[in-house]
Amino acid sequence: MSAQDHHVLVIGAGITGLLIAQALKKAGIKFSIFEKEKSMNYRSNEWTMAIHWSLPLLKELLPEEVFAKMDIIACNPTLGVHSGLYPIINGDTGELITGVPYENGLRVPRSKMRALASEGIDVQYGKVLSDVAFNESGRGVIATFTDGSVVAGTMIVGSDGPRSTVREFAMGSAEKAAVTKFPIFHTNMTVSYGDADKARFVRQQYPTSYLALSPRHFHAFQSISSMPDGPDHPESWIFHMAMAWLGEVDNSLGYKERLALIKERAAGLGEPAHSAFMWVPDDTEVHKADISYWITQPWDNRQGRLTLVGDAAHPMPPYRGQGLNHCINDVFHLLNGLKSVVGGATSLADAVAAYEKEMVPRGTEEVRCSVENGLMLHDWKKIQDSPVFKRGFKPMDGHSAVEAAAAAAAPAPAQGEVSEHAQLHLRRGAEVSAA
Numbered sequence: 001m002s003a004q005d006h007h008v009l010v011i012g013a014g015i016t017g018l019l020i021a022q023a024l025k026k027a028g029i030k031f032s033i034f035e036k037e038k039s040m041n042y043r044s045n046e047w048t049m050a051i052h053w054s055l056p057l058l059k060e061l062l063p064e065e066v067f068a069k070m071d072i073i074a075c076n077p078t079l080g081v082h083s084g085l086y087p088i089i090n091g092d093t094g095e096l097i098t099g100v101p102y103e104n105g106l107r108v109p110r111s112k113m114r115a116l117a118s119e120g121i122d123v124q125y126g127k128v129l130s131d132v133a134f135n136e137s138g139r140g141v142i143a144t145f146t147d148g149s150v151v152a153g154t155m156i157v158g159s160d161g162p163r164s165t166v167r168e169f170a171m172g173s174a175e176k177a178a179v180t181k182f183p184i185f186h187t188n189m190t191v192s193y194g195d196a197d198k199a200r201f202v203r204q205q206y207p208t209s210y211l212a213l214s215p216r217h218f219h220a221f222q223s224i225s226s227m228p229d230g231p232d233h234p235e236s237w238i239f240h241m242a243m244a245w246l247g248e249v250d251n252s253l254g255y256k257e258r259l260a261l262i263k264e265r266a267a268g269l270g271e272p273a274h275s276a277f278m279w280v281p282d283d284t285e286v287h288k289a290d291i292s293y294w295i296t297q298p299w300d301n302r303q304g305r306l307t308l309v310g311d312a313a314h315p316m317p318p319y320r321g322q323g324l325n326h327c328i329n330d331v332f333h334l335l336n337g338l339k340s341v342v343g344g345a346t347s348l349a350d351a352v353a354a355y356e357k358e359m360v361p362r363g364t365e366e367v368r369c370s371v372e373n374g375l376m377l378h379d380w381k382k383i384q385d386s387p388v389f390k391r392g393f394k395p396m397d398g399h400s401a402v403e404a405a406a407a408a409a410a411p412a413p414a415q416g417e418v419s420e421h422a423q424l425h426l427r428r429g430a431e432v433s434a435a
């Protein structure tokens with residue numbers, strides 16, 4: 001099948017869907033991308049995300065001139081891509097507990113990352129996927145949208161996030177595809193102090209971000225999100241802040257009541273978290289985040305005509321900073337397979353099967369680990385044993401024996417097609433299990 005014969009229908013233009021679109025475009029494979037919202041970042045919540053181990057893969061996926069802008073969209077553009085230690089502090093005393101190492105990583109605001117990933121991509125907005133049908137011939141898929149439009153392609157890729165509609169078709173029912181709520185009251189907010197001294201003070205010790213864990217069983221997080229008027233204008237700086245504790249979410253509370261709950265807890269924090277949270281302006285919109293998960297399991301991919309990527313495949317609690325890194329990894333593996341299909345080296349069915357053989361056990365393991373980590377980080381007695389303390393930001397590798405088997409079955413990428421680093425990454429599973 002040539003690149004012209006292939007037509008990938010990408011559902012969802014979050015970061016994962018946009019990255020697939022970028023990578024397909026770079027590979028010259030035809031695609032259409034559909035998003036249910038009427039415009040980008042419409043109604044979507046803002047937060048910041050650390051990209052670490054997947055950054056070299058992202059470099060492979062994006063056009064050079066787009067990847068070059070990663071430094072500019074970084075939360076802390078004065079640092080851009082860098083190596084360092086992510087500070088985890090005792091929230092109540094302010095003492096540093098540990099620094100989690102990361103190499104060549106950066107933190108980005110979600111809205112800017114999405115805008116960057118959409119450069120040069122023609123997204124069809126206002127398209128809500130409602131039905132998926134498969135041609136009886138065994139070739140081709142048909143997507144139907146709520147506006148009545150129908151589009152045919154060779155395969156459909158669900159990048160439609162944690163509550164994925166494509167996953168319902170993959171699993172055969174809404175019940176089997178349903179997420180489980182992670183039992184946490186997670187608040188998220190975008191804060192500007194509008195005051196240069198306050199903004200400078202909260203960043204003095206930790207210039208990009210920190211995670212404060214309280215012996216009173218909650219976490220407080222702060223990161224610089226953007227500097228609209230530049231590093232010399234702290235009064236304009238914008239911060240991403242979050243506070244969360246285990247328990248039921250009280251849906252009756254509005255922004256002000258949520259802020260009152262936050263300040264109640266913040267009163268007992270040490271610096272810099274104490275001031276950072278006590279100074280949050282009264283009119284701040286304190287959102288509650290929907291933290292839920294679905295433990296990745298195999299699905300019927302209809303001879304490779306349907307698959308899942310990103311949060312649609314492995315929605316997980318965010319407290320080890322892995323979600324987006326796995327999204328990028330998914331796109332990298334799937335694209336390598338699709339390039340082999342259009343190059344004539346393998347069939348669509350085999351390429352998608354190989355992708356899922358690598359991704360499903362990786363997703364299962366990481367979702368389980370992130371659930372465990374999320375529970376432990378909010379239980380003071382257990383934090384030191386949590387995966388983020390024990391393993392840092394490294395991806396889990398207990399699935400690697402299965403991954404190695406998948407890698408052996410998958411068509412090997414041609415030399416020169418991907419970078420040396422990326423090839424090393426592809427071989428990682430095989431090496432770990434051989435050792």
Ligand SMILES: Cc1cc2nc3c(=O)[nH]c(=O)nc-3n(C[C@H](O)[C@H](O)[C@H](O)COP(=O)(O)OP(=O)(O)OC[C@H]3O[C@@H](n4cnc5c(N)ncnc54)[C@H](O)[C@@H]3O)c2cc1C
Nearest residue numbers: 012014015016036049050129160161310311321323324325
């Ligand atoms: C507070 C927080 C902090 C995080 N921090 C980190 C971090 O530090 N590091 C990290 O790696 N990850 C982090 N993550 C995880 C990361 O944000 C996600 O893994 C990633 O953004 C998922 O992107 P996605 O494109 O797969 O899904 P989404 O962003 O959910 O995009 C899915 C898109 O599909 C669209 N859609 C849904 N249904 C349909 C339909 N039926 N038809 C058409 N379109 C549809 C949606 O409107 C949406 O635009 C964090 C997450 C949170 C909540």
